[in-house]
Amino acid sequence: xxxxxxxxxxxxxxxxxxxxxxxxxxxxxxxxxxxxxxxxxxxxxxxxxxxxxxxxxxxxxxxxxxxxxxxxxxxxxxxxxxxxxxxxxxxxxxxxxxxxxxxxxxxxxxxxxxxxxxxxxxxxxxxxxxxxxxxxxxxxxxxxxxxxxxxxxxxxxxxxxxxxxxxxxxxxxxxxxxxxxxxxxxxxxxxxxxxxxxxxxxxxxxxxxxxxxxxxxxxxxxxxxxxxxxxxxxxxxxxxxxxxxxxxxxxxxxxxxxxxxxxxxxxxxxxxxxxxxxxxxxxxxxxxxxxxxxxxxxxxxxxxxxxxxxxxxxxxxxxxxxxxxxxxxxxxxxxxxxxxxxxxxxxxxxxxxxxxxxxxxxxxxxxxxxxxxxxxxxxxxxxxxxxxxxxxxxxxxxxxxxxxxxxxxxxxxxxxxxxxxxxxxxxxxx
Numbered sequence: 001x002x003x004x005x006x007x008x009x010x011x012x013x014x015x016x017x018x019x020x021x022x023x024x025x026x027x028x029x030x031x032x033x034x035x036x037x038x039x040x041x042x043x044x045x046x047x048x049x050x051x052x053x054x055x056x057x058x059x060x061x062x063x064x065x066x067x068x069x070x071x072x073x074x075x076x077x078x079x080x081x082x083x084x085x086x087x088x089x090x091x092x093x094x095x096x097x098x099x100x101x102x103x104x105x106x107x108x109x110x111x112x113x114x115x116x117x118x119x120x121x122x123x124x125x126x127x128x129x130x131x132x133x134x135x136x137x138x139x140x141x142x143x144x145x146x147x148x149x150x151x152x153x154x155x156x157x158x159x160x161x162x163x164x165x166x167x168x169x170x171x172x173x174x175x176x177x178x179x180x181x182x183x184x185x186x187x188x189x190x191x192x193x194x195x196x197x198x199x200x201x202x203x204x205x206x207x208x209x210x211x212x213x214x215x216x217x218x219x220x221x222x223x224x225x226x227x228x229x230x231x232x233x234x235x236x237x238x239x240x241x242x243x244x245x246x247x248x249x250x251x252x253x254x255x256x257x258x259x260x261x262x263x264x265x266x267x268x269x270x271x272x273x274x275x276x277x278x279x280x281x282x283x284x285x286x287x288x289x290x291x292x293x294x295x296x297x298x299x300x301x302x303x304x305x306x307x308x309x310x311x312x313x314x315x316x317x318x319x320x321x322x323x324x325x326x327x328x329x330x331x332x333x334x335x336x337x338x339x340x341x342x343x344x345x346x347x348x349x350x351x352x353x354x355x356x357x358x359x360x361x362x363x364x365x366x367x368x369x370x371x372x373x374x375x376x377x378x379x380x381x382x383x384x385x386x387x388x389x390x391x392x393x394x395x396x397x398x399x400x401x402x403x404x405x406x407x408x409x410x411x412x413x414x415x416x417x418x419x420x421x422x423x424x425x426x427x428x429x430x
Contacts, residue, residue: 001094003036004067007329013040029209039074040328042139046073053113064098065107072111077118084115134158138165143336151372163413168326171417172202173224175260182221185214198229203417219287224253227411227421231366232257234394235313238362242310247300247353252280259289267293270300301352310361312353316346318367318374322420339373346378354389359430366423375422379407392425
């Protein structure tokens with residue numbers, strides 16, 4: 001319940017879990033993680049089930065009661081080995097602690113009805129052919145499901161809705177030369193792990209708590225989706241020497257991974273957030289890369305690079321729709337009207353990136369979005385106004401890669417370690 005409150009204030013669930021669960025046993029931390037992510041992934045579904053069984057408007061309930069009902073519904077429907085008695089008792093204690101003792105009977109009555117009737121309701125939803133029912137069942141905003149259908153057709157959109165509702169697991173980035181020893185150390189630590197889809201990836205079958213994983217503290221392992229790793233691998237293949245600029249670096253995960261793969265590269269990272277740049281610097285130090293990367297805080301539309309970059313990595317701010325399976329809190333914070341503003345910013349950033357590179361330089365543009373407004377339309381807009389810049393095909397092959405229409409390549413979120421991403425490479429002639 002404490003994590004849920006922090007998420008409501010704008011925190012990422014993963015960060016809130018790390019802070020709130022400090023000192024918990026691994027078993028309790030895993031249970032807290034299952035409850036939080038189970039509730040977030042299909043929040044709209046749990047609220048729908050609760051509202052159907054309430055005799056008063058949901059909004060009239062006290063905030064702690066609303067939270068308890070959603071988490072309780074998720075626990076009853078998702079956790080097969082969690083007994084209802086302790087669940088009702090724990091949630092009732094939370095309500096009493098916040099002065100909502102008078103609403104305990106409402107909470108218990110509604111959850112008992114869900115316990116009796118919920119499975120049949122979910123079964124009916126899962127068999128429905130209606131896109132709204134499918135979106136509700138898998139926990140996707142209806143507007144997003146409809147937009148996917150309009151952009152890629154009904155069959156493809158139905159598949160994507162299902163995949164974005166799939167539970168995600170943790171993969172770790174590792175220096176390819178150290179993967180074998182890292183796997184051995186994880187095995188000795190009781191963590192089931194194996195080689196991922198790239199030579200720098202290790203997969204696990206859990207969410208994981210990174211500080212407890214052998215190899216995290218000394219910088220050997222870093223949590224990272226394989227989609228992000230693909231972007232870094234493509235960037236390393238494009239590098240022809242010279243400085244690299246990570247233009248919207250965030251916490252610097254891609255830039256640090258590039259430094260690991262390319263031993264001679266000079267890297268400069270930009271981000272507007274002081275907190276993220278501080279985290280990026282800390283991550284470079286943890287991985288013993290601090291002497292090879294410069295992290296600067298500022299607006300990417302205004303900063304000037306310390307050296308002219310031959311390659312710019314632009315992972316632009318976006319809706320995050322491709323990562324909604326891993327960061328489910330994100331899908332409840334985005335509205336369809338936000339896409340226009342995001343697209344406008346992405347165009348400005350990509351034009352700036354193309355203006356920073358010399359002749360023969362490249363920009364690798366990426367988003368963790370699956371909406372065309374943030375991808376092909378952005379690239380097409382920039383190319384139409386810059387005839388000296390052309391697209392360079394990536395050449396990715398396999399079932400996880402889908403060619404954009406007509407620009408770029410999508411990474412399809414078809415595995416628990418792979419998020420939805422988009423990538424396009426732009427080359428300045430000369």
